[in-house]
Amino acid sequence: MLKTMSSGSKQPIFRFLDEVGRISSFTGRFFAEGFRPRYEWAELLRQCYVIGYRTLPLVGITAFIMGLVLTVQSRPTLEEFGAESYLPSMVALSVIREIGPVITALICAGKVGSSIGAELGSMRVTEQIDAMEVSGTNPFKFLVVTRVMACTLMLPVLVVVADFISLYASYVGVNIKDVVSLELYYNNVFNSLVYGDVLPAFVKTYFFGFAIGIVGCFKGYHSDKGTEGVGIAANSAVVVSSLLVFIIDLVAVQIADILGLT
Amino acid sequence: MTGIQPIDHSAGPVVIRTHDLYKSFGKNTVLRGFNLELHKGENLVVLGKSGSGKSVLIKCIVGLISIDSGSITVFGKEVSELDQAGLDAIRVKIGFLFQSSALYDSMTVRENLEFPLRRHGKGMSREEIDRLVIEVLESVGLRHAVDLMPSELSGGMRKRIGLARTLILKPDIILYDEPTTGLDPVTGREISKLIVDIRQQYGTSSIIITHDMYCTRIVADRILVLSDGICHAQGNYQALSSSEDLVVHPFFHSI
Numbered sequence: 001m002l003k004t005m006s007s008g009s010k011q012p013i014f015r016f017l018d019e020v021g022r023i024s025s026f027t028g029r030f031f032a033e034g035f036r037p038r039y040e041w042a043e044l045l046r047q048c049y050v051i052g053y054r055t056l057p058l059v060g061i062t063a064f065i066m067g068l069v070l071t072v073q074s075r076p077t078l079e080e081f082g083a084e085s086y087l088p089s090m091v092a093l094s095v096i097r098e099i100g101p102v103i104t105a106l107i108c109a110g111k112v113g114s115s116i117g118a119e120l121g122s123m124r125v126t127e128q129i130d131a132m133e134v135s136g137t138n139p140f141k142f143l144v145v146t147r148v149m150a151c152t153l154m155l156p157v158l159v160v161v162a163d164f165i166s167l168y169a170s171y172v173g174v175n176i177k178d179v180v181s182l183e184l185y186y187n188n189v190f191n192s193l194v195y196g197d198v199l200p201a202f203v204k205t206y207f208f209g210f211a212i213g214i215v216g217c218f219k220g221y222h223s224d225k226g227t228e229g230v231g232i233a234a235n236s237a238v239v240v241s242s243l244l245v246f247i248i249d250l251v252a253v254q255i256a257d258i259l260g261l262t
Numbered sequence: 263m264t265g266i267q268p269i270d271h272s273a274g275p276v277v278i279r280t281h282d283l284y285k286s287f288g289k290n291t292v293l294r295g296f297n298l299e300l301h302k303g304e305n306l307v308v309l310g311k312s313g314s315g316k317s318v319l320i321k322c323i324v325g326l327i328s329i330d331s332g333s334i335t336v337f338g339k340e341v342s343e344l345d346q347a348g349l350d351a352i353r354v355k356i357g358f359l360f361q362s363s364a365l366y367d368s369m370t371v372r373e374n375l376e377f378p379l380r381r382h383g384k385g386m387s388r389e390e391i392d393r394l395v396i397e398v399l400e401s402v403g404l405r406h407a408v409d410l411m412p413s414e415l416s417g418g419m420r421k422r423i424g425l426a427r428t429l430i431l432k433p434d435i436i437l438y439d440e441p442t443t444g445l446d447p448v449t450g451r452e453i454s455k456l457i458v459d460i461r462q463q464y465g466t467s468s469i470i471i472t473h474d475m476y477c478t479r480i481v482a483d484r485i486l487v488l489s490d491g492i493c494h495a496q497g498n499y500q501a502l503s504s505s506e507d508l509v510v511h512p513f514f515h516s517i
Contacts, residue, residue, distance in 0.1 A: 122367070131364035134324045135378045135431075136350040 026218045033138070034145040043142055047150035051112050052157060058111060059104055059158050060165050066103060067166030070094060071173030084178075088185055089192030091170040096193065097201050100163040102249055105208035108155055109241040113216040116147055117237030120220025121230035129221070144221060148213035155209030156202060200256040207248045215241040274302030277435055277467050278323060283332035285318055292318050294491030295332070300435070300467055305457070307470045307478045309513050310488035316471040317361070319488070320437040323469075324356055325349050336435075354382055357428030357436040357466075361443055363420040365412040371423055372408050375399070378431050398426040401463060402456060418449035425456065429464065436460070438470040442477050450474055457481045475514065487513070 071091055078084045120143060123129050132139040171185045216237040223233040278300040285293040292315030300306050310316045321327040323334055325341050334341040336352050344352065365374050375395045379386060383394075399405045402422040412420060421441060428436055441457065442450035454477040460466060461481075470481055478485060479499050486496040489509045495502065503514040 119368075126367075127360045127362050127364040128366055130321075130326055131358070131360055131366075133326060134353050134356070134358040135381070135427075136353045137377075137381050138346070138350075 022222070023215070023218050026221070027214055029140065030145060030148055030214060033141055034149065038138075038141070040142050040146050043146040044149055047146045048154055051108075051147070051150045052154035055108060055111055055154075055158060056161065059107055059162050062103065062107055063100070063162035063165040064169040066099060067091065067095060067169030068173045070099070070166075071170040072176070075173075075177070085188075087174060088170065088188035092167060092189040092192055093197060095166045095170070096163050097197050098249075100166055101159050101201050101205050101208065102245065104159045104162045105155060105205065105212065105245045106242055108151070108158065108209070109212050109245060110238055112151060113212045113237040113241040114234040116151075116213070116216030117220040117223075118230055118234040120144075120147075120217060121223030121233035122220075124221065124223045125226050125229060140221075144217040147217055148210065151213030151216075152206055152209040155212070156205040159202070159205045196256070196261040200252060200261050204248060204252040207252070208245050211244040211248060212241045215244060274304070274467075276300065277302050277337060278469070279333075279335045280319070280323070281333045281335075283319075283322065283334065284330045285315065285322060285327065286330055292491055293322075293329075293332075296488070296492055298486065298493065300469055302434075302467050303461070303465060305461055305468045305470060305481050305483045307472060307482040307485045308488055309473070309478065309485060312473075314488050315491060316488055317439050320358070320439060320469055320471060323437065324353055324358055354378075354431055355434045357431070357433035359421070359424050359428050359436065359438045359441055361440045363412075363424035365415075365420060365423060365427070367412050369412075370408075371399075371404075371410050371412070371415075374412070374423065375427055375430050378427065382431055394430055398429045399423075401429065401460070402426045416449075418445050418452065421445065421449075421453055422456070425453075425460070429460065432464065434466060436466050436468045438468060438472070440471055440473070442472060442474040447476075451476060453477075454480050473513075 071087060074090060075084060075087060078087055078090070120129070123143070129139045129143070132142065167186075167189055171180070171182060174180050174185060219233040219237040219240070223229040225232065276299045278298070280296060280298045283293045283296040284291070292313075296315075296319065298306075298308075298319075308316050308319065318327060322329050323336065323341070325344070329342060337355065339348070339352060341349070341352065365371075366377065369377065372395055375398060376391055379391050379394060383391065386394075395408065396405060399408055402425055404419060404422050404426070407415065407419060407423065412423070415423060425441075438457065442453050445453065454474070457468065457470065457477070458481055461468065468481075470477070472478060482499055484496060484498060485502050487494045487502070487510050495505065495507060495510050497505075502510055505511060505514075
């Protein structure tokens with residue numbers, strides 16, 4: 001009954017519930033099939049390269065600019081209170097706890113999410129997924145499981161790299177007006193960080209990566225309406241995964257707070 | 263079925279049988295108790311208007327689309343009762359040439375052809391894989407295209423490479439979904455002749471979905487006309503082309 005109502009109805013609430021149900025089922029299938037042989041190691045490595053290595057330049061440039069701008073714009077306010085010596089600590093906490101993971105995840109949602117959505121959508125409408133299936137290959141394992149796993153594994157790596165680049169850019173920003181050695185700067189940074197700053201921020205990046213991968217794959221894998229559907233799949237993959245990044249971030253902050261990690 | 267001519271297609275045992283097949287999409291019922299038999303070594307052409315359910319029929323046979331009721335048996339096994347492993351085993355014996363060729367865009371021609379071998383040709387050496395790739399490329403006359411990307415191929419070349427990919431696992435049955443659609447008449451004729459050659463070379467049984475009457479004339483041992491979801495008529499080319507049946511006649515005398 002629900003299926004009839006949701007699929008036939010134009011009401012947004014039913015379409016939303018239908019979408020939530022289908023994406024939940026898709027996620028369930030990922031766990032059911034992802035950890036059973038046969039494992040697609042070669043394709044997983046290829047996707048790690050595509051998603052990780054090829055996204056690195058964009059993430060690196062953005063992280064550098066982010067660290068530099070944050071430092072330059074924060075300095076005047078801290079100077080007013082004579083607290084410019086806290087600049088490295090403030091930037092480190094901002095970047096590692098929040099800005100680094102979230103900005104990197106949003107960049108990946110844009111670049112990787114749309115790419116996966118468009119690629120799988122295109123494969124769907126040109127019958128390549130069907131061709132894989134009739135050749136006796138499980139396309140879900142080959143296309144979906146590998147991409148979701150690669151996103152989940154690569155996003156934390158990208159975030160760590162982005163954090164270090166941001167902090168280096170912050171060091172450059174500090175040295176525009178002052179002269180501080182790299183060693184002193186990093187001593188300041190690491191002295192201000194505690195276990196509770198790093199761990200929750202790192203753990204949530206796995207969830208960001210998983211969300212980006214699963215949404216991109218879901219949108220592309222179930223693409224229809226021909227070439228128009230490919231555009232819709234790419235676009236909605238970015239919108240939904242970006243939104244999910246913020247929701248996961250919100251939930252992660254609450255959980256970290258409850259566990260006393262903030 | 264309304265009839266037409268009796269035909270002797272007793273060449274070999276039945277490899278595919280559909281019985282009382284029903285398939286609907288929403289309120290649109292495309293197959294209404296459809297029956298078909300494909301015999302070993304036979305080329306069966308299925309004719310029908312666009313949207314009559316021809317492509318749906320062959321997608322049901324390989325389990326890409328599930329049926330509402332009825333039965334499909336391939337080599338005596340009921341497709342709807344097979345588990346994934348059983349279905350994959352059957353699919354390896356069936357080559358499927360898609361209308362769009364469905365080559366993997368991100369892979370070269372060589373990688374496209376190696377893809378099924380790497381998954382089903384267990385224990386094959388690099389040399390054996392290379393030899394098979396070249397062999398099937400030669401059989402479709404495109405050995406020189408081995409390192410090209412699909413985007414660099416013409417429509418006719420894509421069809422040939424698609425055909426080479428279906429041949430590489432040496433299937434017993436090949437299902438052709440409109441193999442000459444979208445091609446110029448000359449290339450269409452080359453593909454039609456290739457279908458005949460492949461049957462001779464590989465001994466395959468085939469179902470060919472097409473609107474192309476030249477293709478029908480040269481490849482068909484038997485022709486089946488699908489109309490209103492049922493087998494409206496069947497017979498050989500000569501028998502059907504002389505039919506005055508209102509459904510059959512327009513296919514053979516459209517000019």
